[in-house]
Amino acid sequence: MSTEVTPVSFGARLARATGAHGTVCVGIDPHAWLLERWELPDTAEGLRRFGFGVVSAAAGRAAVVKPQVAFFERHGALGLAALEEVIAAARAEGLLVIADAKRGDVGSTVEAYGEAWLRDGSPLRSDALTVVAYQGVGSLAGPMDLAQRTGAGLFVLAATSNPESAVPQRALRADGRTVAAGVAAEVVAENAARFADEPLGSFGLVLGATVDLAAIGIDTASFGGAPILAPGFGHQGARLQDLRRLYGAASGQVLVSSSRELLSAGPDGLADAIARQTEEVAACLA
């Protein structure tokens, strides 16, 4: 008799956590200038203390944190060791962790990325991972299978918030769709097929709040239960008041990602800044 226990899916955990704490996703982006503002050194130890500061401010106030892996990689092995500790601390506090590592490769290799971030027992085990589908959504089958088995999630980049993304992402595929709309449709279909019984699925999309989704051929009304990770608010210019206009019927399943705007409140102001932004997002959705 198998003793394997089916884990609670990421989507179910996300729905529960956002229901309790709102839909703000607090970025952990230790830019050098932010470390200075937090009076921390630009070292692995500085990153560790910064990460712990964000975790303690977010615990009980937000559902999700999103460490930006690049800043930890700057410090090599010690930086990654700091990241391991920050991820573990966040999860121990009940926060969901989206590792923003933006991984992608041919299927046989991306599988190893999946194992690094989503396998039970891995030192960097997170609740979800950002991934890139430049090699085709099908190349992500390995991490998708693993995520489903371990109750983890994936956010696939579709329409990113940076202006340079227009050239590759608005390009037309052979089927007449833009690359961004094609990726979105494939991920939405995969999510619907694997998580049909769940109101919120575990495979979502990154859709920048600075992007005109209709102009790029993306209609969020067709998203079903696919969650959306939405960077671009605050420092990149998008405004919370536009949340409903930007994401329409899917606005309730949008994670409002905010890094520099929140983090610049400093270690003493961050908890209040998170609470304020959570209220503001809720008001925009009401």
Ligand SMILES: O=C(O)c1cc(=O)[nH]c(=O)n1[C@@H]1O[C@H](COP(=O)(O)O)[C@@H](O)[C@H]1O
């Ligand atoms: O995947 C992401 O989170 C992401 C996708 C995207 O299209 N744009 C984008 O800014 N991001 C990330 O979201 C964060 C945005 O930071 P702020 O602009 O400071 O809120 C950074 O960690 C980016 O790497």
